[in-house]
Amino acid sequence: MDNNYFTEKIAPKNKTAQENTQPKQTQPVNIPDDLTEHRANHDGKSAAQPAKPAPVKQTQPAQPVNIPDDLTEHRANHPDNKREEKRPERRENSPKNDGNRAPRQERRDVPRREKKPAESGALTEIIGVRFKDVGKVYYFAPGGVQFEQGDQAIVETARGVECGEIVLTNRKVPESTIVSPLKDIIRKATQADIKQLEERRRQEKEIMQVFGDKIAQHKLDMKPIDVDCTFDGSKILFYFTSDGRVDFRELVKDLASVYRTRIELRQIGVRDEAKMLGGLGICGRPFCCSSFLGEFQPVSIKMAKEQSLSLNPTKISGTCGRLMCCLKYEQNCYEEFLRTTPKVGAYVETADGKGRVCETNLLTGILKVQLDKNPDAPITVNKADVKLLKDGQVRISRDEARALKGLEDK
Template sequence: MVKVVGIRFRNAGKIYYFGPGKLQLKAGMHVIVETARGVEMGTVMTDPREVSEESVVQPLKPVIRIATEQDEKQAEKNRQKEKEAFKICLEKIAKHKLDMKLVEAEYTFDNNKLLFYFTADGRIDFRELVKDLAAVFRTRIELRQIGVRDETKIMGGYGICGRELCCHTFLSEFAPVSIKMAKEQNLSLNPTKISGVCGRLMCCLKNEEETYEYLNSRLPNVGDYVTTDDGLKGEVSSVNVLRQLVKVLVEVNDEKELREYQADQLKFKPKRRRDVKLTAEEMKELAALEDRGGKSKIDDTK
């Protein structure tokens, strides 16, 4: 076992392990650590605890110190410098007529590197831009192309639920999201209804996927024929997945009657869920919203 402390370097960023040494650390504290990018200030997210050595990326780097008042001032100074760097980079992009959208400028704590995050439709030859920026800032320059989900993670915003975006507040990695999840949850396949601020399928579709798969497995399809526990046979008219209710059109005394049953009151042969019929053009539009997820490109501090 090895003693570690979890540290995060940005909102909803990945938590990295460091060795606390003899420092008395608590969640919420700011600390100074050495990372692959250089010396950085991070926030303690988990109190010191012991974990198995297999779960730690070796070598485990130690926390250098608890952030001092001077360190806090330096971090604030960096934030101000980043705003100026952002403006200058925008001017240089316009000068070189590059088809790219600048998202954020970020200094490492020790100012040894200045990173610029941007989005673009394709590959961008920014070699001349880097030379220009290096001449202005006289430090190492890195331009990093990110995707639209990372852009939204940085910028933040509000979802259709009225809450702050999950990716900006707590999601450290992007889960793969597919059209199948929207179908499983009986959602409208209108792209504007199921896509988030980033223009990709909403991350929250993944949150309830497992629950919907289980609930749907206990229900018949609309149009299926079932036998009720009171001995009637009929055709399924509609289903309520969350309440596990099924409306069945049954025949009683030579008359059609719509009755509602609990799923466990019905007997039916489980079938594969029927796919929603879409045109090739509609499928192409929806496929463009899918995202395979994975590690965020803005989170590689260690």
């Protein structure tokens, strides 16, 4: 391309653009101190001359508006004026208005339903009912009926209508010790009710035999334990034990087709099994759980350790294979002895010198202490004759915990 193109076409344009972009130099304006002569010479061109005030438009005086006291007619003639319709309502409900506030006063007069806490000294009358030979005692309201020990009563429970034995006669207890409200008894058992209860117990033996046959027919890994029929016959409960989970849906369908009522299967543990079946313990007496214990209490290996018992599974476990329930009976006494007696491993000071406790007898308070100066010959002292320097702890070794792991009921 010819270089003259840039010289003649583009260059002059660029040059002009550069000239146009340069700011123009303005001449300095001489502003005199006195502007009287300037205003006289520029009378029609002065921009600083103040603008003439706009003529004031004369308005006619406002006519007085007659506002009636009753706005009913005005609202009827102006139904679209919602703003005027709402304003009187705000004034009526406004706290500054001294007018009629009847609607709000009426709502305040309505009392609210609030649950009042039970008085600390309030008493309520109860009776205790037990449904099993050895089971939990449930409280009911007698409903004005007087009962004697051993009477039968018809009551309504979560399982249905049941017939139970009165083990606690009419008495008054504080309301804070029970769960309110109590259910009332239906009636005192009659001779017809007792005959019906005996008939249910006879049917349970026959149902138990059918239950065992059905388990063998379906080839299920479960052991039948007991059968319980409700008083009104609306439900039959089957109790069984098993090492694991069992799919008994087909068994339930089969039993329901035979008895035409509601069927419920419950898997129980070995402790409940011993409670239902009963037997004799290693002490030669009937099981505590099947004799007088209403509920099972938690028992741990630490209790046997604190009572200085031999941690031999065959000596501290019952027929059910769990720790004996009787370990719980004297645990409170042993805990009190442990607070006042130095434990094994405690560092004490005796009249013969300082040493470490190697054996204790919580019941007698006799200690065996290995002195620092002669550890091979422990001395026997009373706990009242020593000064505790550092107490020990009752600990279970890993080997003991591993050997007794299956005895605790989880």
